[in-house]
Amino acid sequence: MDNQERILTIVRKVSKNNQLPGPEESLFDSGFLDSFALPDMVGELEREFGIKIPDSDLNPRKFESIARIQSYIESRM
Amino acid sequence: MPAIRGFGAYLPSRIVTNVELAAHLDCDAGWILDVSGIEERRYAAAEESVASMGLAAAGQCLERAGVNARDLGMILVSSGSAERRFPGPASSIAHALEIDGVPAIDLPIASAGSLFGMALAAGLAAIHGNILVVASEKMSAIVSPQPLERGVAPLFGDGAGACLIGSEDAPVKIVDSVLHSDGAFAEDLRLKFDAPLEMNGRSVILQASRKIPAGIGELLARNARAASAVKVFLMHQANQNLMDRVARALELDASRFYSNIRRYGNTSSASMLIAAAEWWQHAGPNTPGPNKGDLVCFAAFGAGFHWGALLAEAV
Numbered sequence: 001m002d003n004q005e006r007i008l009t010i011v012r013k014v015s016k017n018n019q020l021p022g023p024e025e026s027l028f029d030s031g032f033l034d035s036f037a038l039p040d041m042v043g044e045l046e047r048e049f050g051i052k053i054p055d056s057d058l059n060p061r062k063f064e065s066i067a068r069i070q071s072y073i074e075s076r077m
Numbered sequence: 078m079p080a081i082r083g084f085g086a087y088l089p090s091r092i093v094t095n096v097e098l099a100a101h102l103d104c105d106a107g108w109i110l111d112v113s114g115i116e117e118r119r120y121a122a123a124e125e126s127v128a129s130m131g132l133a134a135a136g137q138c139l140e141r142a143g144v145n146a147r148d149l150g151m152i153l154v155s156s157g158s159a160e161r162r163f164p165g166p167a168s169s170i171a172h173a174l175e176i177d178g179v180p181a182i183d184l185p186i187a188s189a190g191s192l193f194g195m196a197l198a199a200g201l202a203a204i205h206g207n208i209l210v211v212a213s214e215k216m217s218a219i220v221s222p223q224p225l226e227r228g229v230a231p232l233f234g235d236g237a238g239a240c241l242i243g244s245e246d247a248p249v250k251i252v253d254s255v256l257h258s259d260g261a262f263a264e265d266l267r268l269k270f271d272a273p274l275e276m277n278g279r280s281v282i283l284q285a286s287r288k289i290p291a292g293i294g295e296l297l298a299r300n301a302r303a304a305s306a307v308k309v310f311l312m313h314q315a316n317q318n319l320m321d322r323v324a325r326a327l328e329l330d331a332s333r334f335y336s337n338i339r340r341y342g343n344t345s346s347a348s349m350l351i352a353a354a355e356w357w358q359h360a361g362p363n364t365p366g367p368n369k370g371d372l373v374c375f376a377a378f379g380a381g382f383h384w385g386a387l388l389a390e391a392v
Binding site for chain 1: 281
């Protein structure tokens with residue numbers, strides 16, 4: 001499974017939505033993530049990719065879309 | 078060692094339900110409950126001020142503690158909703174308590190203000206003796222002006238709380254506290270002069286979900302205590318979903334976190350002391366306050382961001 005698929009699996013898990021968001025689609029505007037699913041997703045990303053995301057990087061815009069999440073995660077790996 | 082001598086609270090009588098607010102917000106009353114855990118909140122009357130509500134909470138606190146206002150050595154007043162730039166409500170409350178001359182200090186740091194006040198009082202009690210910490214908020218004056226903001230207006234309510242901290246022997250000792258501030262996200266929750274409250278809810282929840290459990294964990298680890306050993310967590314009542322997440326992060330049942338947000342909403346810095354005042358009165362089988370050996374953990378997070386935790390133990 002590539003990184004994008006791993007991220008999609010997490011988004012679907014925390015959002016309880018089995019649909020597939022587009023890579024650039026806003027996960028907030030499309031209803032995949034609300035304010036409380038966002039911290040759940042960040043925790044799942046840390047566990048899945050074995051990274052620690054510092055609080056200073058916890059800007060919701062970094063996690064706005066699958067593409068942005070992938071870009072950020074790969075920069076931390 | 079500094080000790081907690083009592084709590085007090087004041088809630089205005091007017092109850093504002095979700096049904097009443099939803100009619101003005103073009104939303105469903107159930108939606109407000111789902112996203113916040115809030116069913117109703119209190120709004121102060123026009124003639125009630127931050128100072129008058131704080132005075133009422135202070136009076137109840139002193140009465141319950143059996144301490145005369147003349148025996149106070151300092152008063153610290155937290156409010157993010159004071160009616161004017163200066164002077165803040167601290168000197169007004171001190172004057173109304175007839176203790177002119179006693180230092181009265183304002184802490185205008187919103188939601189975490191009462192926690193910061195308690196921690197400061199614990200450090201200063203050895204010098205100043207009895208220190209009264211008051212937190213009072215008239216949030217309705219901030220969130221009620223039209224047009225109402227659906228993501229903000231339903232969350233907040235009015236009220237005041239107070240805590241008396243002294244250096245003399247008392248059964249509930251303040252063991253330790255941790256305080257933190259980080260201005261990197263200062264713009265994500267702010268109240269400018271003559272402007273509505275602005276809140277980036279995603280950022281606030283994201284940061285709070287991490288920083289509150291981290292602060293509590295830091296405090297407990299420093300004192301070699303397990304989260305499971307804490308009798309009750311008395312936390313800033315910001316959002317029920319947030320409190321549930323903090324409990325989950327600490328691997329605790331949510332019932333360990335005392336909650337009254339369903340009845341009062343988020344009263345900013347007053348909320349933690351209002352919750353403490355309620356819990357304190359019903360904690361023991363016979364007398365107010367925790368039982369011998371109980372650990373009590375206070376925690377808060379708010380604009381700034383400022384956050385932290387404070388640990389007390391009944392000995």
